[in-house]
Amino acid sequence: MTVLTSFVKDFVSGKIRVVDLTQTLSPDFPSISLPPEFGQAWPFRIEEVSRYDERGPAWYWNNFSCGEHTGTHFDAPVHWVSGKDLPRNAVDTIPPERFIGPACVLDCVKESAADDDFLLTAGWIKKWEKKHGKIPKHSWVLMRTDWSKRTDPVDYQNYDEEGQHSPGPDVDAVKFLVEERDILGFGTESIGTDAGQAYHLRPPYPCHTYMHGAGRYGLQCLTNLDQLPATGAVVIAAPLKIRNGSGSPLRVLALVVG
Amino acid sequence: MNRPKRKNPILRTRLPTLPPGARSRIALGLTAAAAEGRFALQACRDCGSVQYPPRESCGVCLSVSLSWKSQDGKGQLISETTLHHSNDLFFRERLPWRLGLVKLDAGPSVVAHLHEAIRSSPSRVVVSARLDRAGQAVIVAFPEKEAAVMAEDVRLREFTCDPANRKILVTDGKTAVGQALVRQFSELKAEIIWVGYAEPWKKFPGFDELKKIPQVTLLPLDVTDSKSVREVAAEIGGKVDILVNNAEHHRALGIANRAGVETARAEMDVNYFGLLRLAQEFGPAMRSRGADGKASAVAWVNLLSIYALANFPPHGTFSASKAAAHSLAQCLRAEMRAAGVRVVNVFPGPIDDEWNQLLLPPKVSPSNLAKAITTALQNGIEDVYPGDVAQEWLERWRDNPKALERELSE
Numbered sequence: 001m002t003v004l005t006s007f008v009k010d011f012v013s014g015k016i017r018v019v020d021l022t023q024t025l026s027p028d029f030p031s032i033s034l035p036p037e038f039g040q041a042w043p044f045r046i047e048e049v050s051r052y053d054e055r056g057p058a059w060y061w062n063n064f065s066c067g068e069h070t071g072t073h074f075d076a077p078v079h080w081v082s083g084k085d086l087p088r089n090a091v092d093t094i095p096p097e098r099f100i101g102p103a104c105v106l107d108c109v110k111e112s113a114a115d116d117d118f119l120l121t122a123g124w125i126k127k128w129e130k131k132h133g134k135i136p137k138h139s140w141v142l143m144r145t146d147w148s149k150r151t152d153p154v155d156y157q158n159y160d161e162e163g164q165h166s167p168g169p170d171v172d173a174v175k176f177l178v179e180e181r182d183i184l185g186f187g188t189e190s191i192g193t194d195a196g197q198a199y200h201l202r203p204p205y206p207c208h209t210y211m212h213g214a215g216r217y218g219l220q221c222l223t224n225l226d227q228l229p230a231t232g233a234v235v236i237a238a239p240l241k242i243r244n245g246s247g248s249p250l251r252v253l254a255l256v257v258g
Numbered sequence: 259m260n261r262p263k264r265k266n267p268i269l270r271t272r273l274p275t276l277p278p279g280a281r282s283r284i285a286l287g288l289t290a291a292a293a294e295g296r297f298a299l300q301a302c303r304d305c306g307s308v309q310y311p312p313r314e315s316c317g318v319c320l321s322v323s324l325s326w327k328s329q330d331g332k333g334q335l336i337s338e339t340t341l342h343h344s345n346d347l348f349f350r351e352r353l354p355w356r357l358g359l360v361k362l363d364a365g366p367s368v369v370a371h372l373h374e375a376i377r378s379s380p381s382r383v384v385v386s387a388r389l390d391r392a393g394q395a396v397i398v399a400f401p402e403k404e405a406a407v408m409a410e411d412v413r414l415r416e417f418t419c420d421p422a423n424r425k426i427l428v429t430d431g432k433t434a435v436g437q438a439l440v441r442q443f444s445e446l447k448a449e450i451i452w453v454g455y456a457e458p459w460k461k462f463p464g465f466d467e468l469k470k471i472p473q474v475t476l477l478p479l480d481v482t483d484s485k486s487v488r489e490v491a492a493e494i495g496g497k498v499d500i501l502v503n504n505a506e507h508h509r510a511l512g513i514a515n516r517a518g519v520e521t522a523r524a525e526m527d528v529n530y531f532g533l534l535r536l537a538q539e540f541g542p543a544m545r546s547r548g549a550d551g552k553a554s555a556v557a558w559v560n561l562l563s564i565y566a567l568a569n570f571p572p573h574g575t576f577s578a579s580k581a582a583a584h585s586l587a588q589c590l591r592a593e594m595r596a597a598g599v600r601v602v603n604v605f606p607g608p609i610d611d612e613w614n615q616l617l618l619p620p621k622v623s624p625s626n627l628a629k630a631i632t633t634a635l636q637n638g639i640e641d642v643y644p645g646d647v648a649q650e651w652l653e654r655w656r657d658n659p660k661a662l663e664r665e666l667s668e
Contacts, residue, residue, distance in 0.1 A: 027483040027485050030459055033457065039520050040524065043482075047484055153458060154461075
């Protein structure tokens with residue numbers, strides 16, 4: 001019996017389950033927005049081509065449009081200026097084996113509930129490791145905040161006059177994960193891998209800067225992280241193969257035992 | 259004016275009928291002026307006579323050198339009559355109807371609809387040309403001394419789109435113009451004001467003040483999202499009497515100073531496709547309600563720009579999107595005409611907002627723009643050019659569009 005036949009056996013018997021970590025693509029899901037003078041990503045939009053009607057009698061289909069960074073999506077290193085000159089840095093050239101990896105789920109629900117601007121620190125991660133073990137090489141590290149349970153877009157985006165307020169990693173946490181744990185990438189439930197106020201960190205947007213600068217990836221707008229164990233799940237996150245694409249919406253699946 | 263009774267829901271909703279709409283090409287000169295709120299008659303360049311009805315040549319000296327000149331409309335009502343019978347469907351439903359013969363001080367005599375504030379003849383009156391339900395100019399007489407509001411005459415009210423007691427949708431409440439419109443509609447006693455706002459997570463200045471206005475209901479509405487437009491139309495489309503589409507996307511860029519098409523596309527998506535989406539979702543219900551009792555669907559207002567007539571290169575892609583919207587608004591006007599729903603196109607000069615920050619005055623203030631729109635609705639005007647820049651450009655464009663193009667490229 002090969003590893004794969006034993007996998008299939010466990011999968012078919014239900015011993016291995018699939019958890020969908022993806023938000024539904026719809027115009028209602030909030031989109032990232034930059035200050036109005038900058039270029040903007042298209043929000044997700046959908047237009048009916050035909051629906052068993054005079055436009056196409058026996059078939060139903062739509063045209064949809066969106067930016068590469070819409071809904072649950074993948075960030076490639078080329079997305080950020082720090083990763084622009086790396087080899088194999090776009091969604092079409094990243095080695096496909098790097099889309100699959102073990103997941104470490106950092107439960108920051110309590111901290112995020114207490115502080116919308118909660119910053120995950122290297123110290124916090126080291127404490128987590130004392131309980132759950134060292135983060136393995138080539139892991140997807142997922143920051144669970146239950147932000148995806150904010151179903152009202154106003155709460156999810158959480159803007160005030162100083163901008164967005166949502167949790168994310170601080171500078172040292174990102175450096176630690178990249179340099180000392182050699183992870184595949186970092187994932188969040190909120191609209192960015194960086195905190196809402198990360199523009200004011202030094203450097204601004206540390207997760208984008210260091211993660212992509214080191215050829216690592218980002219996943220954002222994840223959901224159902226509450227259904228994953230702290231360790232032991234496997235995440236499959238394969239973006240669309242867009243030539244020189246900086247990212248793409250994708251279906252993120254986690255395989256869980258039990 | 260009191261709120262009209264609500265419609266009786268067990269009776270069939272009447273279908274819209276229109277007064278006779280055929281006009282000769284020459285007679286449309288009266289309509290063209292009335293569309294802007296002016297009363298103009300043909301004047302002979304050779305002998306100076308003013309004439310009515312419009313003709314190919316001067317009735318006095320046979321000269322063909324005629325021009326349309328604005329008139330003050332003053333004259334003497336010499337006789338009046340009340341119609342009790344008509345075979346025309348529009349008038350048949352509205353009898354009795356008063357008409358009078360007015361001898362204008364400028365010379366000709368005209369047959370005019372009489373405002374009910376005119377109590378007797380003979381008396382001094384002022385006539386003006388107004389658009390009727392068919393969108394054609396007719397002549398209406400008001401008392402000379404007394405201020406008379408057209409909408410207060412039960413029959414002439416149908417020639418206006420007065421906001422009083424009407425149910426109004428303003429598509430974008432996030433802008434200063436949108437908020438000024440809402441305040442004025444509220445002061446003019448609109449019954450309901452629905453106010454759309456896109457991207458609800460971006461709270462905007464003025465949101466809390468809008469919520470305090472008693473007639474206001476705020477609705478998430480994004481004209482770039484067909485689903486959103488469809489859902490809002492499904493909820494309120496059958497009730498909207500006046501739709502004001504003020505949603506616009508404006509970036510001050512030409513072709514050369516912005517790479518790529520994304521900004522221009524966003525302008526088209528809001529300014530052109532937004533209008534198309536609204537028209538497809540709200541148009542049918544409004545057309546079916548052109549004669550829905552005293553508070554029927556009456557008007558559709560498009561916030562265009564004077565740049566729709568001639569491209570202003572520093573705002574070049576915005577101008578192009580407004581020109582596209584203007585063209586589509588003409589299509590909408592044709593499609594709404596059969597229902598008697600007036601399409602009001604508004605062509606302001608630069609608005610005093612953040613996207614015109616670096617333009618020198620004069621700029622139209624949001625409240626003056628809103629005032630121009632509500633006045634146009636009250637007076638039944640369909641082409642509005644608010645602000646000094648709009649007025650001046652319009653004149654230059656009419657005089658010589660090529661010259662204006664060249665001047666704007668300096």
